[in-house]
């Protein structure tokens with residue numbers, strides 16, 4: 384949100400002379416999986432060209448998981464990969480190029496930004512900023528990027544994505560989302576967030592068997608509650624509250640929420656569940672830490688053929704979009720039409736970049 388000392392009219396003016404004009408809307412580019420790679424790892428880097436077109440976003444990670452000794456190699460590796468990989472990043476390619484820079488209090492971040500923007504600013508779609516605490520962090524990056532973009536002669540603003548991974552960040556989530564027209568979205572950072580909040584899970588994302596509710600006790604022969612009887616328990620979602628807050632803050636500001644890392648690479652089933660919960664709540668994508676998570680994310684964050692068939696039926700039945708109709712014994716009206724349009728529009732965006740999905744959606748026959 385524009386701060387009180389700034390006129391609303393100034394909000395969409397560049398923050399440096401010669402910098403590109405800020406966007407008034409963040410493009411809805413598909414970003415179901417943001418696949419993390421370590422640009423200092425030769426083996427991983429050599430696989431990047433073949434991944435273009437198979438994943439919506441490739442992200443060169445410079446922050447956590449990159450050893451201090453490899454920070455410079457990672458930064459330089461990313462510059463090389465961006466320059467040498469055809470169709471990666473920029474506005475039109477099938478796969479966006481993002482990076483996660485080091486945190487704003489680290490000794491590396493200034494060199495990250497002053498190296499990357501002049502060298503590959505035309506290919507970098509989004510810069511992910513970790514450990515964002517409040518609007519002031521975004522405003523710092525916003526001005527610096529404008530200066531660097533102006534110097535580099537860039538014509539398109541680089542967008543900014545914040546990781547929500549501190550208690551203060553969560554408390555300030557709305558102001559973070561509204562801090563700059565560059566804001567593209569938010570990801571959950573469950574590992575750092577758990578540590579910062581002093582939560583007692585040591586897992587990276589996902590559930591915890593201790594976080595549960597238990598069925599009421601049955602009565603014993605005397606009609607008293609038998610608390611020691613076998614009772615069903617239901618594991619709850621540790622991250623529900625934070626994701627729900629993120630979704631509202633992002634929707635309010637016209638930007639996009641994402642799940643984050645799911646560290647148990649082997650547990651593809653729980654990973655899929657966690658991603659699907661995020662999708663159902665309003666997230667548009669997630670991180671992928673291993674190629675096998677790309678397929679899960681692409682499946683989960685694409686509306687199913689059944690959902691699209693139903694959504695198109697409602698759209699067809701609702702005519703001018705007002706009033707109410709009965710379909711299969713269920714009431715549909717102006718509001719449920721809007722729910723269906725969310726699905727139909729997402730399917731159109733995804734079909735534009737995913738030929739396999741387009742084929743599935745095109746084959747749907749809608750009977751009245």
Ligand code: GLV
Nearest residue numbers: 548572573574575
């Ligand atoms: C991600 O960065 C996390 O801390 O979970």
Ligand code: MG
Nearest residue numbers: 447548572575
């Ligand atoms: Mg983190």
